[in-house]
Amino acid sequence: xxxxxxxxxxxxxxxxxxxxLEKSRVFEPGMILGQMQLRNFIMLKVFLAAVVTGLLVLAxxxxxxxxxxxxKPTFYxxxxxxxxLLGAGIALAGACPGTxxxxxxxxxxxxxxxxxxxxAGALAFMYTQPQLKPMLSxxxxxxxxxxxxxxxxxALATAFAVLWxxxxxxxxxxxxxxEDLGPDHDGDFGEPPARPGVPGALKGx
Numbered sequence: 483x484x485x486x487x488x489x490x491x492x493x494x495x496x497x498x499x500x501x502x503l504e505k506s507r508v509f510e511p512g513m514i515l516g517q518m519q520l521r522n523f524i525m526l527k528v529f530l531a532a533v534v535t536g537l538l539v540l541a542x543x544x545x546x547x548x549x550x551x552x553x554k555p556t557f558y559x560x561x562x563x564x565x566x567l568l569g570a571g572i573a574l575a576g577a578c579p580g581t582x583x584x585x586x587x588x589x590x591x592x593x594x595x596x597x598x599x600x601x602a603g604a605l606a607f608m609y610t611q612p613q614l615k616p617m618l619s620x621x622x623x624x625x626x627x628x629x630x631x632x633x634x635x636x637a638l639a640t641a642f643a644v645l646w647x648x649x650x651x652x653x654x655x656x657x658x659x660x661e662d663l664g665p666d667h668d669g670d671f672g673e674p675p676a677r678p679g680v681p682g683a684l685k686g687x
Contacts, residue, residue, distance in 0.1 A: 500584065502528070507663065509584035511576030518573045522662035523653055530646050537643040545636025553624040560618040575599075 503509050506528045517525035543549040572578045575596045577585055582600065585593035607614075628635040 503581065503584055504588070509577075509581040509588065511585070511590070514572060514576050514578070514581065516662075518569075523657055524659055524662045527650060527653060527659065530650050534643045534646045534650070537639040537646075541636040541639035541643070544639075545634065551626075551635065553626050555621060555623045556625050557619055557621040559620065563618070 506524060507513050508525050508528050513522065513524055516522040540551070544551055568578075575582075577593060577596045579600060582593050582596045586597060626635070627633070627638050631638070
């Protein structure tokens, strides 16, 4: 694949993902905090749907076209500490590294501070990585279920995709996306209030 093709493909995928992110309203701070507090589950549904899509695409590429996968090695300390710090940051800021850019684009002024903090943190880590590396490194290397079980990746990916689809259906049956988004989910903000002094105001007047 040429560099130009890779750039065009990346931009196309970014546009599709950004469109879905904005339409699902997952980028909104209230939606993110609601998921962290288990008050709504839109964020979980969106990202589970993304996982299902990724699993099916990778299963087709790996099983059908023979594309090789290169999973990253597992580092227990880095994964656990990094995950906890990322989760705490998301809960405090109401944003994650991906959604903060959508918040900036949507006009959230405080998102600029979150973005600046994220860039500052990345810069600080870059300079302190040599000192942190001995503490954060060390692990069993790349761990994947297909290597542990001997089952082909495409079969495992397809099976897990079906499992997550079932979970999505169950969550949606228990708590519909309309309930989580509220009464204005389709742009209908309800009937306008009757005007003072005008008996029986017409709908939409």
